[in-house]
Every structure is written in C-alpha cells, then in structure tokens.
Amino acid sequence: MVSLVHGHADPAFRSVREIFEASFADGQNLGAGVAVFVDGRAVVDLWGGIANAKTGRAWERDTLCVSFSSTKAVTATAALRVATDHGISVEKPVADWWPEYARADKDSTTLADFLTHSAGLPVLDRPVSAAEAAEPGLVAGLLAAQSPLWEPGTRHGYHALTYGWLLGEFIGRHTDSTVGDYVRRELGPDLHIDVPAELLERVARLTFPAPGEREWTGDPDPISPESVRRMARAFRDPESLILRSTANPRAAYNDPEVLTGGWPATGLVTTARALAAHYRDLLAGDLLPRPVLTDAIRERVRGTDEVLGSTSAYGLGYALPSENMLVPAVARRTAFGHPGAGGSIGLADPHHRVAFAFIPNLRRDWLAGDRRAYRLLEAVYAAL
Known part of the structure; x- marks a missing residue:
C-alpha cells in the first residue's frame, strides 16, 4: 500500500x-x-x-x-518584539499610546491585560462583517469605545477574536504595518x-x-x-x-x-x-x-476562564499547560x-x-x- x-x-x-x-x-x-x-x-x-x-x-x-488560535502566540511574539524595540513596558497604560482607548473605565488597562486576556473585552457590542474586520483600525476603534465586562486586570477570559485586533492596534501604531506584514517581515516569511x-x-x-x-x-x-459540563452547556447556549x-x-x-x-x-x-x-x-x-x-x-494568570469555563493559564500572550492546553x-x-x-x-x-x-x-x-x-x-x- x-x-x-x-x-x-x-x-x-x-x-x-x-x-x-x-x-x-x-x-x-x-x-x-x-x-x-x-x-x-x-x-x-x-x-x-x-x-x-x-x-x-x-x-x-x-x-x-x-491554524486558528495557534495564531495568538505568533501575534504575541510580534507585540513583544515591538514593545522591546520601542522600549515600551507592558505594564504601562494603553492610553499612553492609544489615547482613544481611555474611555468607559478603561484608562488603567495595560498591554499586559491585552496579552493575558484580562482586558474585559472578549465580545464586540455590534455585529461586524468579514469585510469590516479587514478594514484597518475599524474593529480596534469599536473596542476602544466599548465598556469592559469586568474591571481590567481583575479577571481573565478568553478574547477569542478581539485579542488580535487589540494587539494589532499596538503593532500598527508603532510600526505602520499590519500584523500580517510585520510577522512576515520580522518573524518568518511563511x-x-x-x-x-x-x-x-x-x-x-x-x-x-x-x-x-x-x-x-x-x-x-x-x-x-x-469543566467539560460547563463548556458543553456554553456551546449550546447562543448567549454564552x-x-x-x-x-x-x-x-x-x-x-x-x-x-x-x-x-x-x-x-x-x-x-x-x-x-x-x-x-x-x-x-x-x-x-x-x-x-x-x-x-x-x-505565569501571570491561572484559573477558571470567564469565557471558556475551563481552567486556562497565560504568560504574556503565550498559553501555558492547563485544561485549555x-x-x-x-x-x-x-x-x-x-x-x-x-x-x-x-x-x-x-x-x-x-x-x-x-x-x-x-x-x-x-x-x-x-x-x-x-x-x-x-x-x-x-x-x-
């Protein structure tokens, strides 16, 4: 054979x-x-x-x-590289470089909160089309105007899609590149x-x-x-x-x-x-x-994930072994x-x-x- x-x-x-x-x-x-x-x-x-x-x-x-969310670690590498190159501490407020973000009780949010899924913005408040998602800055602008679901930095919950646009705004504002262009140029052409x-x-x-x-x-x-029961229930609940x-x-x-x-x-x-x-x-x-x-x-955060319902753990953007990995x-x-x-x-x-x-x-x-x-x-x- x-x-x-x-x-x-x-x-x-x-x-x-x-x-x-x-x-x-x-x-x-x-x-x-x-x-x-x-x-x-x-x-x-x-x-x-x-x-x-x-x-x-x-x-x-x-x-x-x-590769779906395997993407997140590559985007984290890109963000950390940009932060290193520009001498930006991940613990400084996002508003220092993104003034529009300092609305709706988010003025204390840090880049570390983005990287650890602790920003409180796992969902978008209005429907967004695939065409809009490809428009530079649009999704990030929507997120900047939203109120967080929890006080940033106090809990963590998986930002399945919004994670990328939050970090993408950081990368874009400091490199004038999309995440895709930056990753191909700086991290690997493939x-x-x-x-x-x-x-x-x-x-x-x-x-x-x-x-x-x-x-x-x-x-x-x-x-x-x-954890299996919680996740199974969540995947059957359209409002989860x-x-x-x-x-x-x-x-x-x-x-x-x-x-x-x-x-x-x-x-x-x-x-x-x-x-x-x-x-x-x-x-x-x-x-x-x-x-x-x-x-x-x-390890920066570990515990029951506000979004997933299982235990998750993160460093700065990288997932650590847990029920989610x-x-x-x-x-x-x-x-x-x-x-x-x-x-x-x-x-x-x-x-x-x-x-x-x-x-x-x-x-x-x-x-x-x-x-x-x-x-x-x-x-x-x-x-x-």
Whole structure:
C-alpha cells in the first residue's frame, strides 16, 4: 500500500511517524502536517493525506492550512518584539499610546491585560462583517469605545477574536504595518496572517467529522468533568460568552475574504514546519531577547476562564499547560505555546529543548475526545 505520509523522521522518532501514519489509516486525520525540532535540529517533518476532500488534492510539502488560535502566540511574539524595540513596558497604560482607548473605565488597562486576556473585552457590542474586520483600525476603534465586562486586570477570559485586533492596534501604531506584514517581515516569511491572493491555491480546505463524531464524548482526562459540563452547556447556549466571542465577526475559514483579511487572533495560515520553526527561533533567542522570553512565559494568570469555563493559564500572550492546553505530564511545568480550534497546536519547551507544531484540516475538538496532537507529543517526549 502506498503511504499517505511523506517527509522525514529521525530514526529515534520513528514512533512519531507511526502514530501520524496510523491517524490517517483510522480516519482521525484527513490531511495534516507535524514538525519537531530538538536543540534546533529538525527531527520530524511529516505531511500527508488530502488537502481538499472535494477535489481530492493531496497535501503537499508546501500546503498551507489555517491554524486558528495557534495564531495568538505568533501575534504575541510580534507585540513583544515591538514593545522591546520601542522600549515600551507592558505594564504601562494603553492610553499612553492609544489615547482613544481611555474611555468607559478603561484608562488603567495595560498591554499586559491585552496579552493575558484580562482586558474585559472578549465580545464586540455590534455585529461586524468579514469585510469590516479587514478594514484597518475599524474593529480596534469599536473596542476602544466599548465598556469592559469586568474591571481590567481583575479577571481573565478568553478574547477569542478581539485579542488580535487589540494587539494589532499596538503593532500598527508603532510600526505602520499590519500584523500580517510585520510577522512576515520580522518573524518568518511563511507565517501568513493575511494570505497573499497568489497563495490561496496552496491552502488546505477545512472540513468537519461526520455528525456522529461531534458529540460531547470521549475521555476528558486530564480535564475535570465539571469543566467539560460547563463548556458543553456554553456551546449550546447562543448567549454564552464563548459563542458570542467566537461568532462575531462570523467567519467561514474556507472563505478567501477571511483568509486574506488579516485576522490576528485566528487567521494564521502556514505549515507545521514554519510554525515549529517559530518556536525553534524563540528558544534560540533569534526573535526576542532571552530575558524578555523568560518573563513572557512566566505565569501571570491561572484559573477558571470567564469565557471558556475551563481552567486556562497565560504568560504574556503565550498559553501555558492547563485544561485549555493539553500536554503530556512531562511537559506541564515547562512548555508554552498556544492551541487552536480543531486540533492544531504550536509549542516550545525550553527545558527539553523541543519545538513542536501540528496542523490538521479535519476539525476535531477535545470535547469529542480529540487526542491527535497529544499522542504525537507523547511520542516526541518518549523519544528524547
């Protein structure tokens, strides 16, 4: 039988390839890529399956795919780099550089509040179209005029989409660049937060499992049963913060208008190789000074997330292992990164010198028992 998987894996990481191959054979994956660096060396670079179920197009080495909220860590790196270059403390009020933001009891909000999902602006007060979302400054202007849902800095709740436009305003005001242009120029040419039109044909088409596979089932460990129940209830309640925060602007991520629109919280379209290389470069000190990264991955908030209902934890923009970022036990004290909807994840572990990324186009969810990235990570750590 011809293998659906291509690329290379160091012999010591053979089990990673075996698990990846098995995920196509048992239908867990349609198309996907996985990449691993250890001590800066590429030990796994695999891809395979189908990029477009409608046409049968194969997943190639250069196939791009939406990584959803894995984007947030890349946008965080960009914001921290800009802050470092301009000598701006993340603890200073946002109003120092964004005077229009000092309205509606938000004058004390800091850049750190943006990065830790503590700004109290997880939802937009009015509907926003995909076309409006692509208009520079429009969403940020709406957020500047809103009142927060809680006192900034006192609680944290996942800013699923607004996170990107808040940080994007900081990046734009200090670089005269969109987040997409800045990221490609400063962080990596294959990290596309706004896909150039000429690359759209390389983007994998997203799809969903059969309806019977989307039920709230599966082994939740290490997630508490109560967190699973809270999240399940929230996803069934149209007025819940999680649905209000993820459904406005309403997006179809196969839509070219969204892919090219530059959504800096969820719009990163890339390869697993490029996303893992981002974390490799972070660990090497090539993107941020080492003391800046050390401070950025220090835990700033942890606890029940006001939006998600599960436990989440953050440094400055980087998610830390929690119920919202599942990693094997060996990595829970030292890894940082960010997961994305449907199963993607990028992370680094400075203690174990690992950089990892997994990006699929079949959108599963951990509430339905998705453990694709988790199993690959287990194999990576077992091979070290």
